Amino acid sequence: MTAQRPAIVLFQPEIPGNxxxxxxxxxxxxxDLCLIRPYGFALTDKTVRRAGLDYWQHVSLFEYDDWDDFLAKRAPRPDAIFLLEEFGGRTVYEPDYPPDVHLVFGRExxxxxxxxxxxxxxxTLRLPMRSRHIRSLNLANAATAVAYQALRVALS
Known part of the structure; x- marks a missing residue:
């Protein structure tokens, strides 16, 4: 399937609340939310649903066995894949995100x-931290910040 919708992609997530x-x-x-196995929890875990509140039933969820399965079945365009890492070469403010952007986050x-x-x-991108006292944000906070920025650019 060729993906036309934007997505947040979580590679082997470990914390159900995130x-x-x-x-x-x-x-x-x-x-869309794309999850790549293995997970550090079961999707039926009540903490996943508690964090998602009563919205979880509306999540457009896609699951993949591994990275290769994701690439084969989801088939995002290579230039629509953006990987988030602490030491990414550019900040999240620089790219011209396409409408079918796929934001990939790794294990916590x-x-x-x-x-x-x-x-x-x-x-490969980074979310800049202005304070020298912190090196990263919680995964859920980072994913939200980057997703809003990417869609702001992609949909403008």
Missing amino acids: TGTIGRTCVALDI TSGLPPEVLAGREGN
């Missing part, structure tokens, strides 16, 4: 693996 909160953001923005504890990042250096 996934639930990101699902809620996806509903608010009318974008270790980020994205080298095989996912390889060859995508030009589309």
